[in-house]
Amino acid sequence: MITVVCALIEHNNRVLIAQRGEKMQQALLWEFPGGKLERGEAETDGLVREIQEELAITVQPYQRLSAVNHNNALQLVPYLCHFRGGIVQLLEHRAYYWVVPEELPKYTWCPADVPVVEEYLQLTKCRD
Numbered sequence: 001m002i003t004v005v006c007a008l009i010e011h012n013n014r015v016l017i018a019q020r021g022e023k024m025q026q027a028l029l030w031e032f033p034g035g036k037l038e039r040g041e042a043e044t045d046g047l048v049r050e051i052q053e054e055l056a057i058t059v060q061p062y063q064r065l066s067a068v069n070h071n072n073a074l075q076l077v078p079y080l081c082h083f084r085g086g087i088v089q090l091l092e093h094r095a096y097y098w099v100v101p102e103e104l105p106k107y108t109w110c111p112a113d114v115p116v117v118e119e120y121l122q123l124t125k126c127r128d
């Protein structure tokens, strides 16, 4: 089982979503950006590194959501993150959007992300 950390980057009541490239696995599906941890790396350190590598922005993880075990092959570990600065560059993805939470279900997600989207929607409803 591989562990992948991903970021729900929040800014002005929106969250950043990213579309995988045509040549990536799960091509053209939407995801929360992130990636695999390096050996011995803490989850939050790996996440900050991946987001800098993929989007050239700085984030600060502040809350871990429920990890998703997908088909006993992938453990997806989501973190809520504050946006701390930079200008988004698509260094690996095909597209990105800042969306309000209610729009999240309109996108075609990587299957492992579906429970993450649901948890996030519940959480943001409680904030209102």
Ligand SMILES: Nc1nc2c([nH]c(=O)n2[C@@H]2O[C@H](COP(=O)(O)OP(=O)(O)OP(=O)(O)O)[C@@H](O)[C@H]2O)c(=O)[nH]1
Pocket (backbone or CB within 6 Å): 004, 005, 006, 025, 026, 030, 031, 032, 033, 034, 035, 036, 037, 074, 076, 110, 111, 112, 113
């Ligand atoms: N980053 C990310 N990967 C996800 C998500 N959902 C999901 O199933 N995955 C899968 O988790 C794996 C992570 O791959 P990745 O390509 O983003 O990770 P990485 O940057 O470390 O990959 P690399 O080996 O090319 O360096 C892929 O198989 C990807 O399809 C998600 O929300 N975010």
